[in-house]
Every structure is written in structure tokens, then in C-alpha cells.
Amino acid sequence: MTRSDLVTLLADRFGQLTHRDAEFAVKTMLDAMTEALGRGHRIEIRGFGSFAINRRPPRMGRNPRSGEPVGIPEKLVPHFKPGKALREAVDRIDDGGSSAA
Template structure:
């Protein structure tokens, strides 16, 4: 599902909101989540999951062309951990293998 799919779905589900209002609400929520993660905060949405920042330590890598060793700096990356309700609902909808 893309952002525009989400906006369309919400606008259809809540007819009192215009497409423009729905788009603004989705953008505001996603911006607030991005800002919180950028500041190092953790986001928890009950029944859905939590977002946090994971630290990737510095390491040595290789340049694939020359084979030369390269120092790769530390990185911070967003991490999503699904909640129990989300895991169970996804697991319940698994296709049956023949």
C-alpha cells in the first residue's frame, strides 16, 4: 500500500473528510513519526508495532572493484518490530500450501 492508497482508503471510509484533509492528516502523522525517530525517540502504536532506531557499529568493508579495504562508519537505521496483534493477524491469513 502506498501513501496515496492510504489517503484514498481513509477518504472513502470517512466521507466527512475531504481528500485534501485526509492527505494533510496522513502527511502530518508521517512527518511527526519521522521527526520523533530523527530525535531518537521510540514510537509505539498499540496493536500494530513499534519503531525505534538501531545502531549499526562501524566496520571494515571491501570495495568490490578494487578489493581495497574501506572503513564503513557507524550508522543509525530505523527498525520496526510488529506487535503481537499484527503478527497474529498476518499469520492467520497465511495461504495454505498444497
């Protein structure tokens, strides 16, 4: 699903929302999440999952062409951890809707 797919789905599902309103809502939400992660905050959406920032320490890598060592600086990368409800929903879809329990 792409961002434009999400906007279209919202506009279709909620008739009172115009396409432009749905687009603004999605943009506002994603911008707020990006800003929060940029400040180092953790985002938790119950039943869906959580977003956090992971630190990748500096390390030594190799240039694949020359084989020379190359210093790779520290990086902060976003990380998503799915919640239990999302994992179970995806598992049910994968099983064809049948429940093992």
C-alpha cells in the same frame, strides 16, 4: 500499499474527510513519526508495533571492484518490530483465515 493508497482509503472510509484533508492527516502523522525517530525517541502503536532507532557500529568493508578495504561509518537506522496482534492477523491471512487453535 502506498502512501496515496492510504490517503484514498481514509478519504473513502470517512466521508466527512476530503481527499486533501486525508492527505494532510497522513502527512502530519508520518512527519511527526519521522521527527520523533530523528530525535532518538521510540514510537509504540499498541496492537500494531513499535519503531526504534538501531545503531550500526562502524566497520571495515571491501570495495567489490578493487577488493580494497573501505571504512564504513556508524549509521543510525530505523527498525520496526510488529506487535503481537499484527503478527497474528498476518498469520491468519496467510492460513487462509482458518484458525489452528
